[in-house]
Amino acid sequence: MELHGRSIVGGAPVFEDGGESFRAFDPSEGREFGPEVFEASRATVARALEEAAHAFDVYRRKGADEVALFLESIARHVEALGDELVELARAETALPVERLKGERGRTTAQLRMFAEVVREGSWVEAVIDRAAPERKPLPKPDLRRMLVPLGPVAVFGASNFPLAFSVAGGDTASALAAGCPVVVKGHPAHPGTSELVARAVVAAAEESLMPAGVFSLLQGRSPELSLALVEHPRTKAVGFTGSLRVGRALFDAAAQRPEPIPVYAEMGSVNPVFVLPGALRERGAEFAEGLRQSVTLGTGQFCTNPGLVVAVRGETFEQFLDRTDELFAAAPPGTMLNPGILRGYGEGVERLRRLAKLGAGGAGADASRTQAAAYVFSTDAETFLDNHELGEEVFGPSTLVVGCQGVEELRRVAEGLEGALTATIHGTAEDLREYAWLVRALEQKAGRLVFNGFPTGVEVSAAMQHGGPYPATTDARTTSVGTAAIKRFARPVCYQNFPQDALPLELRDDNPRGLWRLVDNRWTRD
């Protein structure tokens, strides 16, 4: 498919944009390629949102089946892009082909999962309190509540998941599933991948007879474009995955609007891992190997990368450090997503080098091919507690091991942590009983607690929580992975004393959609 390098609004490329442009960049070759990609103008942003608002009136009234078929059609059209998509994504991101195929599978599985969620329908949280006209002193009205969609959603594609958290990724799938049109700002690190997937979404929208404004793609890389998208009055919510700096800027812009809107920014985190004494003693070497794998997986470019390891010092701790040093010394370099991310990683590593002790790493990275080396650093708890910067995320394949003098110091490290997406404990059954307080402490710090595992690898399911206290996200009450992500794009509406035939199907007495509903305080499908 020939790429046009244009934003796509209302189902068609925007040839009017003629200002700034850029090209795709192959990080492993260190060179630009592909057609000129034109930055969306302010007028294009406005048109995308106006079309989305217009489409919203139609789209939110579509039946659940129509929306589900649309999502499934997107999945099919993405699959139909075949090897061309995988090959282009590989060239733009340097992610391995197998990883990209897996990510494509995750993307289409997410779309189909949300189709199933929409078709099943109970996600609208229907609650019915039936009338009690005889109640004294006042009759009780008939009240029926359900979730309705918020309106057009701005989605920002992430660089590290060019498929699963990008144009047709989790944010887009969950917003469309909720009944919201989507305007995606494509990540400039993979413009061709964005265009291919956007064209698949447009084809699916056409096939499914959806209004053309239900989906748009804006190409560009200026901060002004991102702000214009968040500040547009038709935008009603924002989904973002990326850096703290950019996420916070979008959050601030949204909070300062005349009408503030929710921003779901997932901004990564340091993902602390606590290794308790029994685990260190019984399987320290095994843990070191698991850590090395988790830290270097995907060249460390995961929001859930374990950037901090905390343990109590002693003989087995020293053995563990030696083993980690060996493993990281032997770790091969990996290609990062783009030179900007490599630069950020370099700065993070310099910070660690300045404040902590280098254990091992740094071998054989060729910067002209955007390669990064793996590193492991170590420090003592006192230094860690005195240097707030040591607790900040370094995006890439490095980790910092903090050795504590005893349980009390470990407790202070745990309690001083910033919000995180995940927190992990490695321990024996006995460790866990002794450190029950640590579980309670980490509940306050993270959205997901992992026992005897590694935080990389985020299951897409109903119980997943991918989110956490600030600065991990701007809204710890929500998840950006799993079926619950749909709830971010909806709000409740209550109907008081409405006749049956004026109610949405979801709230009628005969429950024609067979939903799970809370009726007079009891869950039922009757």
Added chain:
Amino acid sequence: MELHGRSIVGGAPVFEDGGESFRAFDPSEGREFGPEVFEASRATVARALEEAAHAFDVYRRKGADEVALFLESIARHVEALGDELVELARAETALPVERLKGERGRTTAQLRMFAEVVREGSWVEAVIDRAAPERKPLPKPDLRRMLVPLGPVAVFGASNFPLAFSVAGGDTASALAAGCPVVVKGHPAHPGTSELVARAVVAAAEESLMPAGVFSLLQGRSPELSLALVEHPRTKAVGFTGSLRVGRALFDAAAQRPEPIPVYAEMGSVNPVFVLPGALRERGAEFAEGLRQSVTLGTGQFCTNPGLVVAVRGETFEQFLDRTDELFAAAPPGTMLNPGILRGYGEGVERLRRLAKLGAGGAGADASRTQAAAYVFSTDAETFLDNHELGEEVFGPSTLVVGCQGVEELRRVAEGLEGALTATIHGTAEDLREYAWLVRALEQKAGRLVFNGFPTGVEVSAAMQHGGPYPATTDARTTSVGTAAIKRFARPVCYQNFPQDALPLELRDDNPRGLWRLVDNRWTRD
């Protein structure tokens, strides 16, 4: 009980505060009374939050029964204040004794309702996805998610509900139920009522063996105090009911914190009422009477007061206007809560007088006794659409009737509305079929849609939605009335591969609390 006029922190009055002070004010007499009330200093704010954070570590681990008993104990201690509370509240607010007794009943019923919610326990939204160790290519982990409390919550008492939305009102009850300590900023219009209720909460905390920091009351009236409370790093969420100006200021302060926190500000709204042709024809006079009652109820001091009536012009419309004029001309004046609110009402009425046509009203109000007269104004849709100020809330017993040339103009009025707590439709069954589009339009504008009723009167139940798009609230995804209000003060945590005995009771296989849970995508109590 002798009032001390002091803030209460950690279960004891703060005698250190010695700066600014003020007194209670009896609006119906137009005079100050009672002891000096001392403004909480910055140090007192900080101490309240530190005590709350300390209490949180204990409080969030209390069993459901202990928390439920605590809430029920608060209800009993509030009731034990007897006539003294009602009499003092009457003097401070000029609300009638019967209304205050009803409000007390609502307050204690809310506390008991949340006790029941906590005891039943399903509010934590437990979701369990069981492991599939054999899954290919990767085993599926065991994932279990539930809601956990956010931390200390700042609650701002509202002037118009000195009991039900004040010290032990809905925000406090739902935050305590969620497991969050509460620091209340008492409304300066009822400092004695606040103190009495706070002492009841403190007595209940002592009786229930709760940590002393679980509840504090801060007295004061400076904006700096409110901001200090919102900006304190230990504060994790804010509940507020009051004006748009103050609510927005608190929201802005919270959004600008290094760690932003959620603000649930309910800021009132204009609560539009659409009267469709059939209803106007069949029962215009009856509607006029209902409207007059709803507008003047409680001297119009409800967030859900219907400040806007929209209808299509014609013969029956003119008859309706005449009837409303008659009714409002005969409406007696009412005493407002305080001179500040009366002043705000006066400004609002002046604005309406300047931009619209006075129908009737204004009779017999004595400003020295803080009395307000009822007013009805009217205008045409064109004037309404051209003057944005006409769509803003006037807090008090006035309403504006907008006459439309036809359905198209009525549609433009509906689509141009700002966010509201409620929107009401009066119509016949036939009207409702013809105006189905109006229901769909109003779903986008309000949190609760009322059919053939009036928006005043907010049921406290599971299906209630008291909230709506900005500027009605700062978070349309939540409600401040009803059992769902508890969810504002919690966030999900997911436990991955945890052994049974390290899991919270709510997530264990044997479901010892008998909760409704979503297990492998199916709701069950097994």
